[in-house]
Amino acid sequence: MISFINDYCEGAAPEILKRLEETNYVKTVGYGLDEFCKSAEDKIRKACACPEAEVYFLTGGTQTNMVTIDALTKPYEGVVATVEGHVNTHEAGAIEYSGHKVLTLPSHDGKMHATDLKDLLVTYYGDANYEHMVAPGIVYISHPTELGTIYTKAELTALHEVCAEYKIPLFLDGARLGYGLMAEGTDVTLPDIAELTDVFYIGGTKVGALFGEALVFTKHNMPYRFNTMVKQHGAMVAKGRLLGLQFDTLFTDDLYFRISRNAIETAARLKKGLKEKGYTFFLDSPTNQIFVTVTNEKMKELEEKVIFSFWGAIDADHTVIRFVTSWATRMEDVEELITIL
């Protein structure tokens, strides 16, 4: 049965497996101090056009969010996110486990509006009881968002300006960053993200790596003893080389961007097919997640032939379902899916 269930149901870009094999008997030091990591860091700095960036490799998204937010905030500070932000919904309370409150703002198709953020800050600092309240200490957004939408450069700039005014770091979760950067019509580049955020990560797990996320501090702001804090969260990888090698490969000859484009192209073909067949989109997503509203009957019919995710009930008779493409999706599977639809 063909599957469009998620972008982490795949293996890895074959270039990565090849290099793992080639380097298998090289002995390196541990904890990310090896040559593979150094080379990957250099390439990422170049790709970001940010020579002063500090790069740190971690293994997964929730872990990266938790460690970064905890390390960049004071104990009495919380993280501002939309109600749909991953940190507020699907991280099992990892942020609160590390002692911080998630201060929520409305979600606009997954995105945070700079005006909402500004309002929250004005209200907080204007409240006579602010000392009894959690201070907004960092702002969390995702790009693409949990709903596959993306920020425009103007929107990111507006958020950046509010953060800069209040001296609060802007943190961008890029678990699917490649798909955002390759999205049709986007005006946001990797150097833009490096410039407009204080810290962000380049997702590997969902974009061609076996696993791994490259966290990038863009403003000389990696916290002092970050390494120790990573270890304290149980997040340090002994064989850091594995992460370095993967990102080094992904950032060689634009591999990361090239494979990301495949997810966009296959998603575009699928969207075209859906439109032609008269399907209704729940949301207009320009990336690799496609949300469609179908009747429950239709949903059951499809379930026999294709694997997808159930997103949420709309009413008694209609449901939103999600198809996800990835760096590895084959165009022939998309054609087959369109035929089935």
Next chain:
Amino acid sequence: MISFINDYCEGAAPEILKRLEETNYVKTVGYGLDEFCKSAEDKIRKACACPEAEVYFLTGGTQTNMVTIDALTKPYEGVVATVEGHVNTHEAGAIEYSGHKVLTLPSHDGKMHATDLKDLLVTYYGDANYEHMVAPGIVYISHPTELGTIYTKAELTALHEVCAEYKIPLFLDGARLGYGLMAEGTDVTLPDIAELTDVFYIGGTKVGALFGEALVFTKHNMPYRFNTMVKQHGAMVAKGRLLGLQFDTLFTDDLYFRISRNAIETAARLKKGLKEKGYTFFLDSPTNQIFVTVTNEKMKELEEKVIFSFWGAIDADHTVIRFVTSWATRMEDVEELITIL
């Protein structure tokens, strides 16, 4: 330059890389619910002769220790370990970060004595102020220990009996378990460990895997909602298949044991060579870590030709250094080292 610095400076058993390649385009569900994980769990249960064992895959040692101890203890309980225990020394305070105190006992060449443990428990429960004190909630030992030593079956049984009497789980850190099980003269088998402990882990990172540890709950005692707690610690791996595949491979045709034996054999050859050349052992370790006391002059001389670790100063003129072999150590490198020595 030949290196004997650590057992995590290597890649992975080639059988693992081969299977990664073969299965790269298989699509699986995430979070360890896939077929690779199920197969690996079955094989581990068989190897442990413990059909009711519950197996959970995690990525690293400190993470496994932290999550396990936190999940198995009440908030007011601490973990009992020797002063040299990894949880007490080299985990950057991960145990305390998760809210628990490490209650320390003396280290006897890295090992905990059952009589010391019993004394601690008798003293605690006999103290009129016990309600104002941290309760001993779990016992942590490592096998092999941080010093390469191993428990005898009698020693493990004695610890098991004290724990059973006080209804405290016994947790065994097996980051280097393969090397312990293959050590010359050991009378401890994997089924013994499954029987005598309540939870333990089979180390992969240092024993032939790219990364990964297989945590085994042996007494129907995996905590309720363990999965959620793992996620909450940022320790859940989206592509759980990677861990399943590696342990499935390691537990096929005894690969884990076969490659572990190589570390023991190369270490044995090295020890023989050292003895013949008149070197003094700091400690008699039957596994893959060899501790030798050398003059500082000798140490400097060696540093030019071989990579090893500095363990600690003995006096102004003498230092303990450590050589580590692994599943990947080549006998010819050992011979070269002996020649150099």
Next chain:
Amino acid sequence: MISFINDYCEGAAPEILKRLEETNYVKTVGYGLDEFCKSAEDKIRKACACPEAEVYFLTGGTQTNMVTIDALTKPYEGVVATVEGHVNTHEAGAIEYSGHKVLTLPSHDGKMHATDLKDLLVTYYGDANYEHMVAPGIVYISHPTELGTIYTKAELTALHEVCAEYKIPLFLDGARLGYGLMAEGTDVTLPDIAELTDVFYIGGTKVGALFGEALVFTKHNMPYRFNTMVKQHGAMVAKGRLLGLQFDTLFTDDLYFRISRNAIETAARLKKGLKEKGYTFFLDSPTNQIFVTVTNEKMKELEEKVIFSFWGAIDADHTVIRFVTSWATRMEDVEELITIL
């Protein structure tokens, strides 16, 4: 200048000071094991008509909320509260500091609706991703609420039933409980609260004590080693006698209820006066907090003659201000305030 700023700006009921003096040279054991505490516990059990209740004395509201929620939940569970709940707004993140998320529901004039609670639980348990989400582990309400409103017996019963169905404890914050129980028109008694909640506290700090809250576990559900967890939060009082003596006095001859009634009577007089003078109430509160919408001009004028709190801006020209009466408010001060108004 007369003050209506808060109910914790007062000293204590004179009966308490008198008994402190009488018993000053009595020597007692510490930590709440003394005779004063035992006597107070007995009287509270009687007043609650709940002979099996377990009573524990703590010093303040935020502390009591934090310790109770932390002790009654598993690490992966959160507390359900309204967005206006004290635990969600004015506790500086104490709940998150102890590792738990506040899962929010809409506030209906400060109150939680049982239907909202039911919806949240149905949604949570119906979500395929529930293992990646914070589990609802306890329900927090306040009575009176932060806005001075109170639950009816039917509303409390409805909440109780949802909690019972899902086996989640219902926790009632009674920082101002006396004022709720003495509110005009209430059909809720102290025995009702003991029956319909699993744990609640009787506020002393705001109701006649120097300080102190009496936490009541009503269903044989005081957590094992609660004492140790209290100590671990830095919340244990060495001279527990001080708390016992105060509650023993407050629950002798209905003192707690008699002094609470004064707050209600003076508030009623003030409301009548405000109504006659044509003031607009922001909210209809039957207890000791009165919220009035005034023009900003009027507010400034009043500020010169009386101390009250600023609650929030309505629009550019109007503000909500709050007057609070207490057990100690003198009727002549109310009359003076009415004259000023």
Next chain:
Amino acid sequence: MISFINDYCEGAAPEILKRLEETNYVKTVGYGLDEFCKSAEDKIRKACACPEAEVYFLTGGTQTNMVTIDALTKPYEGVVATVEGHVNTHEAGAIEYSGHKVLTLPSHDGKMHATDLKDLLVTYYGDANYEHMVAPGIVYISHPTELGTIYTKAELTALHEVCAEYKIPLFLDGARLGYGLMAEGTDVTLPDIAELTDVFYIGGTKVGALFGEALVFTKHNMPYRFNTMVKQHGAMVAKGRLLGLQFDTLFTDDLYFRISRNAIETAARLKKGLKEKGYTFFLDSPTNQIFVTVTNEKMKELEEKVIFSFWGAIDADHTVIRFVTSWATRMEDVEELITIL
């Protein structure tokens, strides 16, 4: 039966009760911003000869230790204390609950030696693995210690110098500070303590107050947003006036010192009596705790006539018992005790 069990089994200095009564109907603002607190802070600054000191009132010892250590350390730092330090033994893991490890040093009759501290710091910073270890972030000592002993000025100065060299704050727990300052033969004054430590507290609970500890930051080093962190730990007192009033009274006309002296004088009389009767001291304590080694027979005999504490078994036949005097101990009770002995 006469009691020498502890110094927190008493009420409060009558001067305090008197002022509570006199000021009972004064209305003040909350949270320590009132006039009583301000006056008390001024008096403490004067008594410390430290005009720039910042004073903050908290309710109990464990709470003060926990909040202070947590607020002054980074997440990856621990607190250095002796193995007998209160933070390491009788705080139910409050320090670890707040995420920090207690790094232990030997206890020399309860005291920490500057040389031991220096060794620990040299070792830590010289360890190649220091990034994987908990950093020493604050030093905790108590004066008097848990064993009633006191530091000399030279000893405090030596600790101060090591701390200054390593830029680590020195924190002195003064739960029984009055008794230390009034001890016979001491050369340490309150201004000395203010000069030689970075933060310390003046104990009220055990020295004449109903409850309360005055925390003093001596080097302009009260952490930013300390107030919010106190609230977050559930440690903020709404009616801060109660703490202010008590310390204002204790620091009026040297009351704190005068009542402390009573404990020393009664202890001195008791020690003389014990010596004359041939009792063996377990430890030479110059303050209000007296440790005596007795036969178990003798202990049982005494238990029928006087209340004291059991400290620990020496061997099968001998036990160390403890007598404690306080600000409230009457000389006639001491004489009666001596007669009994």
